[in-house]
Amino acid sequence: MRKRVLAIVKKIPAGKTMSYKAVAQRTGRPQAWRAVGNILNKNRDPEIPCHRVIRSDGSIGGYNRGIKKKRALLQKEGVRGI
Numbered sequence: 862m863r864k865r866v867l868a869i870v871k872k873i874p875a876g877k878t879m880s881y882k883a884v885a886q887r888t889g890r891p892q893a894w895r896a897v898g899n900i901l902n903k904n905r906d907p908e909i910p911c912h913r914v915i916r917s918d919g920s921i922g923g924y925n926r927g928i929k930k931k932r933a934l935l936q937k938e939g940v941r942g943i
Contacts, residue, residue: 862888866900873913876939880917898923915943 865888873879881894881901890896894917901911902925912934916922921943924931935943 862890862893862896863900865889866897867904867906867909870901870911870914871909873910875910875913878913878915878935878940881914881922882917884914901925913938 866884869884869887870879881897882891884897885891885893888897897914901909901914902923904911904925912924912926912931914922919942921928921931921935932943
């Protein structure tokens with residue numbers, strides 16, 4: 862599942878976001894949103910834009926490099942309402 866999650870997240874374009882739940886659904890495991898969060902939390906590859914994955918309610922969620930950094934990256938990419 863890890864490879865699938867990272868491949869899906871890698872395809873999220875700059876300025877766009879996807880929820881943990883949507884990523885889980887695309888892996889074929891719609892109830893695995895917590896697993897998606899855990900996988901992304903352990904990712905250290907800068908090629909994988911983990912900061913583009915947010916909570917289903919539109920809130921920012923967590924980020925392994927800190928929430929301030931996640932918010933700054935999203936705002937720099939033009940994501941509104943974060």
